Amino acid sequence: xxxxxxxxxxxxxxxxxxxxxxxxxxxxxxxxxxxxxxxxxxxxxxxxxxxxxxxxxxxxxxxxxxxxxxxxxxxxxxxxxxxxxxxxxxxxxxxxxxxxxxxxxxxxxxxxxxxxxxxxxxxxxxxxxxxxxxxxxxxxxxxxxxxxxxxxxxxxxxxxxxxxxxxxxxxxxxx
Numbered sequence: 001x002x003x004x005x006x007x008x009x010x011x012x013x014x015x016x017x018x019x020x021x022x023x024x025x026x027x028x029x030x031x032x033x034x035x036x037x038x039x040x041x042x043x044x045x046x047x048x049x050x051x052x053x054x055x056x057x058x059x060x061x062x063x064x065x066x067x068x069x070x071x072x073x074x075x076x077x078x079x080x081x082x083x084x085x086x087x088x089x090x091x092x093x094x095x096x097x098x099x100x101x102x103x104x105x106x107x108x109x110x111x112x113x114x115x116x117x118x119x120x121x122x123x124x125x126x127x128x129x130x131x132x133x134x135x136x137x138x139x140x141x142x143x144x145x146x147x148x149x150x151x152x153x154x155x156x157x158x159x160x161x162x163x164x165x166x167x168x169x170x171x172x173x174x175x
Contacts, residue, residue: 014148014158016057023051027062030108034066037084041077043067043115048123050144053130057141061107065123071097071114086110095119122170129173136169 027047035042049063050056068077078088081101086108090100096119099112113120130137143165152158 013151014059014155016144016148017060018057019053019055020051020060021054023047023058023062026106027052027064030062030064030110033084034064034081034110037080038066038068038077041068041080043069044120046120046124046127048111048127049109052127053137056130056137057144061109064108064110065120066110066112067115067117067120068112069115071099071112071117074099077112081110122174125173126166126170129169133172136172140165140169 024047031045031047034045044065044067046052046065047062048065049061050058051060051062066077070076072093078099082088086101086103088099089102090098092098092100096117097114098119101110101112102108103110130140140162143162147158147161150158152161
């Protein structure tokens, strides 16, 4: 069962912006913030999502993937992230023990998974493939722009609508 730890917003329009060369520097600032808050609890930390792909239009949200030894062991990291200013937003134990934190200034989604989680490998493979393959990056961006032009009840509905294109690209990314 998905457990939202804060009230969910109502309707969500998705808007994309052109790639911003400042996104990698903002990720680096956020990375330092997380590492300072958690120290050795950090197994891996990555810039993921569209803002991690140079030249790709994106929602202006820095997506980060934090790998900890055991995502279900919230005592090991939740208070440290809260003290650093991140808000605990979502708990999805049935989906790779995923946890989500966020911040609003700047907008950050901090996804937490446990060590050895295959979803982390998939996310990074997708990111790396888009960085290297211009045709797939262009296809993905066209899809995102077309879907962003529509209205959505939830941002997740927008994300779900991209799933067919993502799956197609993922077949090449995982080769």
